[in-house]
Amino acid sequence: MDPQPNAPTLRERTRRAVHAEITSTALRLFVEQGYEATTVDQIAAAAGISRRSFFHYFGSKEDVVMGDLEALGARVRETLEARPATETAWEALRETFIGLQEQATDAATPLQIADMYAEAPSLRARHLEKHLRWQELLAPNIERRLGIEPGATADPRARAVIAAALACLDVAVEAWRQSGGTSDPVDLFDQAVDALRA
Incomplete structure (x- = not known):
């Protein structure tokens, strides 16, 4: 069966899943520790990614909340x-x-x-x-x-x-x-x- 036109690629689906996982992890930390008290390094560590990878998905910590x-x-x-x-x-x-x-x-x-x-x-x-x-x-x-x-x-x-x-x-x-x-x-x-x- 041919894939549907405009269906997201495996790479795009993977990117979305990682983005969602980082967002969920960050929001959980924000709720537990407070937004200002939570660092990008803490988010990256809890999500199992590097600081550099975090900035591959988000321009800033604010972008996690703001989108x-x-x-x-x-x-x-x-x-x-x-x-x-x-x-x-x-x-x-x-x-x-x-x-x-x-x-x-x-x-x-x-x-x-x-x-x-x-x-x-x-x-x-x-x-x-x-x-x-x-x-x-x-x-x-x-x-x-x-x-x-x-x-x-x-x-x-x-x-x-x-x-x-x-x-x-x-x-x-x-x-x-x-x-x-x-x-x-x-x-x-x-x-x-x-x-x-x-």
Whole structure:
């Protein structure tokens, strides 16, 4: 039987498996020891790889938690582009963000990952970097939804809407974290947006 077209090669499947194993090991150590207290050398040793091999899979320790920012940004843009053209900018961003909720892993729950963000300055810095990149990626779509003619640079109105939506997302996640995961993050996001737009 011929392999399916576009099926991942053995090498790619092996790479994904190793990537997943390193991620799981690192998240387990972050939960046990704390993010800042865990070193790349400790992660590599626990995963049975060299420090050099770790950096073959991840650019930094932050990337283990954050993921591939470029790939994530592209996925966010694709999700937004797939939203119906009849949705307002706010509606489309809401549905896009809801579709990107973090999934639990065997090593760390979304709540534990949110705790890492709250406690680690380096993760917060990368998080800000991600938001600035998203403003750039999502601006053309939001401009269209706002009826703004495209220009050489992103319109500040589109960037302002995206930045405000991301701020609402951040405060909703933080309120959810502080509730111990008992509050509904989508409801918290909607409350934040309603207050902003009142």
